[in-house]
Amino acid sequence: MNSLLDVDRLVAGYYTPTGVLVTVTGVTFNIERGEIFAVVGESGCGKTTLAAAIYRILKYPGKVFHGSITLDGKDLLQMSEDEVREVRMKKISYVPQYAMDALDPVTKVGDFMRRALAEHGYPSDNMDELILEKLKLMRLPERVINMYPMELSGG
Numbered sequence: 063m064n065s066l067l068d069v070d071r072l073v074a075g076y077y078t079p080t081g082v083l084v085t086v087t088g089v090t091f092n093i094e095r096g097e098i099f100a101v102v103g104e105s106g107c108g109k110t111t112l113a114a115a116i117y118r119i120l121k122y123p124g125k126v127f128h129g130s131i132t133l134d135g136k137d138l139l140q141m142s143e144d145e146v147r148e149v150r151m152k153k154i155s156y157v158p159q160y161a162m163d164a165l166d167p168v169t170k171v172g173d174f175m176r177r178a179l180a181e182h183g184y185p186s187d188n189m190d191e192l193i194l195e196k197l198k199l200m201r202l203p204e205r206v207i208n209m210y211p212m213e214l215s216g217g
C-alpha cells in the first residue's frame with residue numbers, strides 16, 4: 063500500500079534578483095496513515111517553503127523545481143487548481159504560523175466557516191445548523207459564530 067504522503071527528491075526555492083535560491087534541496091520522506099511527523103530545522107532552512115509546496119500555495123517568486131509530492135497515490139504537483147481545491151481541507155490542511163495575520167480581522171468566525179463550507183459544496187440552506195454542529199465537535203460555544211479571529215487563541 064502507498065504511503066499517505068510521499069515526497070520524493072523535492073527541490074524548491076525562490077527566484078531572487080541575484081539568482082535562484084534553492085531552499086528545499088532534494089527532500090525525500092513518507093508519512094504513513096496515523097503517523098505524526100515533524101520537520102525540524104533552524105530558521106530559514108526551508109520548512110515553510112516545504113509546507114507551502116505540499117499545500118500547493120508556493121507561488122512566484124517561489125517555485126518547485128524538481129521532484130514529486132504524492133498524496134494518497136495522486137501527484138499533487140500535476141493536479142489542476144480544481145483538483146487541488148478538492149483535496150485541500152478534506153485531506154490536507156495548512157495552519158499558518160501567524161494565524162492572526164492570515165485571517166481577515168474584520169470577518170467573523172461564522173462567516174469564515176460559512177465560506178469554507180460553501181467552497182466545499184455544502185448547500186446554503188442548512189448551513190447554520192452545520193456550523194453549530196462543527197463548533198460542537200470542537201467543543202466551542204455557539205457564541206463563537208459572532209466572534210472575530212483575534213478573540214480566539216491562535217491554535
Ligand SMILES: Nc1ncnc2c1ncn2[C@@H]1O[C@H](COP(=O)(O)OP(=O)(O)OP(=O)(O)O)[C@@H](O)[C@H]1O
Nearest residue numbers: 076078083085104105106107108109110111112123
Ligand atoms: N518570497 C521569497 N523570496 C526570496 N526568498 C525567500 C522568500 N521566502 C522565503 N525566502 C527564503 O527562503 C529560505 C527558507 O525560508 P522558509 O520561510 O521556508 O524557512 P523556515 O524554515 O520556514 O524558517 P522559520 O523557522 O523562520 O519559519 C530563507 O532563506 C528565506 O529568506
Ligand SMILES: [Mg+2]
Nearest residue numbers: 109110111159
Ligand atoms: Mg517558517
